Amino acid sequence: xxxxxxxxxxxxxxxxxxxxxxxxxxxxxxxxxxNIKNDVYELASEKMQGRETATEGQKLAAIYIxxxxxxxxxxxxQMQSDSLSYFQNFSLYNKTSPQIKLSINGHKLKAYEDxxxxxxxxxxxxxxxxxxxxxxxxxxxxxxDFSKKAVLFLTPNLYAGPVKAIDIMKKTNAKIxxxxxxxxxxxxxxxxxxxxxxxxxRLTLDPDKFSSKxxxxxxxxxxxxxxxxxxxxxxxxxxxxxxxxxxxxxxxxNLRKFIDGNPLKIKSNQKLxxxxxxxxxxxxxxxENVIACLPGTDKMDEYIVLSAHYDHIGMNGQxxxxxxxDNASGTAALMEIARNLKKALDAGLQLKRSILFxxxxxxxxxxxxxxxxxxxxxxxxxxxxSNLNIDMLGRQDNRHNDTNFIYLLGTNxxxxxxKTITDSLNNLYPKLELxxxxxxxxxxxxxxxxxxxxxxxxxxxxxxxxxxxxxxHKTTDTPDKIDYEAIKKVSSLIFLTAIExxxxx
Numbered sequence: 075x076x077x078x079x080x081x082x083x084x085x086x087x088x089x090x091x092x093x094x095x096x097x098x099x100x101x102x103x104x105x106x107x108x109n110i111k112n113d114v115y116e117l118a119s120e121k122m123q124g125r126e127t128a129t130e131g132q133k134l135a136a137i138y139i140x141x142x143x144x145x146x147x148x149x150x151x152q153m154q155s156d157s158l159s160y161f162q163n164f165s166l167y168n169k170t171s172p173q174i175k176l177s178i179n180g181h182k183l184k185a186y187e188d189x190x191x192x193x194x195x196x197x198x199x200x201x202x203x204x205x206x207x208x209x210x211x212x213x214x215x216x217x218x219d220f221s222k223k224a225v226l227f228l229t230p231n232l233y234a235g236p237v238k239a240i241d242i243m244k245k246t247n248a249k250i251x252x253x254x255x256x257x258x259x260x261x262x263x264x265x266x267x268x269x270x271x272x273x274x275x276r277l278t279l280d281p282d283k284f285s286s287k288x289x290x291x292x293x294x295x296x297x298x299x300x301x302x303x304x305x306x307x308x309x310x311x312x313x314x315x316x317x318x319x320x321x322x323x324x325x326x327x328n329l330r331k332f333i334d335g336n337p338l339k340i341k342s343n344q345k346l347x348x349x350x351x352x353x354x355x356x357x358x359x360x361x362e363n364v365i366a367c368l369p370g371t372d373k374m375d376e377y378i379v380l381s382a383h384y385d386h387i388g389m390n391g392q393x394x395x396x397x398x399x400d401n402a403s404g405t406a407a408l409m410e411i412a413r414n415l416k417k418a419l420d421a422g423l424q425l426k427r428s429i430l431f432x433x434x435x436x437x438x439x440x441x442x443x444x445x446x447x448x449x450x451x452x453x454x455x456x457x458x459x460s461n462l463n464i465d466m467l468g469r470q471d472n473r474h475n476d477t478n479f480i481y482l483l484g485t486n487x488x489x490x491x492x493k494t495i496t497d498s499l500n501n502l503y504p505k506l507e508l509x510x511x512x513x514x515x516x517x518x519x520x521x522x523x524x525x526x527x528x529x530x531x532x533x534x535x536x537x538x539x540x541x542x543x544x545x546x547h548k549t550t551d552t553p554d555k556i557d558y559e560a561i562k563k564v565s566s567l568i569f570l571t572a573i574e575x576x577x578x579x
Contacts, residue, residue, distance in 0.1 A: 099503050228329060
């Protein structure tokens with residue numbers, strides 16, 4: 075404990091000496107709340123159409139961000155100054171309604187009417203035996219080998235079906251699992267409607283290049299690794315209770331009684347066989363990260379990445395989801411930090427490492443922009459020393475009475491020094507309330523923004539976040555509700571942290 079205290083004191087002294095040598099605290103105080111406000115109002119304006127990934131509005135936002143980086147004097151991440159080199163372009167893929175043919179004992183079923191089946195790859199099986207396992211009690215399938223069979227079970231809740239299906243796949247090696255709820259026929263109809271609605275907007279990275287990298291080869295937990303691997307090669311989904319009754323040659327009311335605990339009489343020698351063909355097809359859409367750079371000196375091939383996602387959830391009919399807090403606020407902070415770091419460099423500040431400013435697309439679709447940036451290895455993983463990710467600043471949640479705070483996540487995970495650095499710098503300026511309530515690796519928020527893509531590759535990261543509120547993902551997330559002075563303070567802390575990390579030995 076004494077040794078740690080001495081190290082902390084020495085570290086604080088070194089920071090104070092550096093601050094005296096070059097007055098970077100003054101530069102951090104020059105960050106402009108007015109500039110941040112102007113950027114938020116621009117990004118969250120109606121002309122940006124909610125900035126949904128791969129739409130015109132998102133591309134308008136990308137151009138605006140590029141112009142701000144360029145105007146500030148930053149070069150592109152490709153170490154060039156031409157306009158196109160600031161954009162990291164890539165394609166996303168939207169799975170169209172797959173071509174599916176399914177028959178059970180000769181009965182042809184209609185996809186998205188009689189059943190839904192989900193899976194990442196294609197499938198072609200004929201004369202595959204279908205095993206009915208009732209209510210799927212653990213004892214029924216424990217120690218069974220269903221690797222050459224499909225499985226069917228009943229459940230009182232279709233929404234619990236996927237969890238049970240995964241367990242069955244895990245313990246029996248089954249590749250296809252169907253489930254049905256005879257008690258509530260409306261459930262499958264709602265699921266079908268939701269599937270149709272959501273699937274048209276669901277985007278993924280190139281399935282051939284990225285679907286096998288979720289990134290499972292970096293997951294520390296072996297059980298999670300195998301679960302994800304299993305999901306990529308297995309198929310599951312709900313099936314209509316009427317179809318189940320038909321193939322089992324029983325009445326629907328008897329299936330309902332069976333769920334209530336009554337026996338179900340089916341022929342013991344009855345064999346069920348299925349033929350299934352599934353072919354996934356994808357449409358491609360283009361999108362882009364916007365990435366600028368301030369080059370370092372003697373360690374210029376090592377990088378500190380500052381990031382914020384600039385996409386949001388777009389429109390629903392005529393309703394525009396402006397996304398002022400989520401995450402025009404973080405993107406505006408990113409741009410203002412970049413402007414002031416460039417001014418500090420022009421005034422004589424030296425950076426050993428290069429600093430990248432990454433405005434990511436696709437966060438709302440599943441962290442796709444940051445995932446592409448990290449997994450494409452434009453910059454080798456070993457060259458990225460830290461990530462400082464900014465998402466949703468300038469509001470307050472119900473745990474705080476004002477906006478003079480910031481949640482920090484990740485400071486104790488891969489590099490415990492990050493907490494010491496943050497605490498020491500914050501004592502210099504801006505003296506925020508640093509809230510570490512969510513700073514545990516098992517907290518769901520730790521994987522809810524783009525820092526997760528870096529953490530999965532063992533790159534230390536800090537997530538700066540002001541909490542959730544009632545306007546989250548609503549049309550009421552508007553620029554007038556944001557405290558821009560609060561964003562200025564958090565931006566100042568990130569500014570100082572970036573310089574410290576860039577200049578560490």
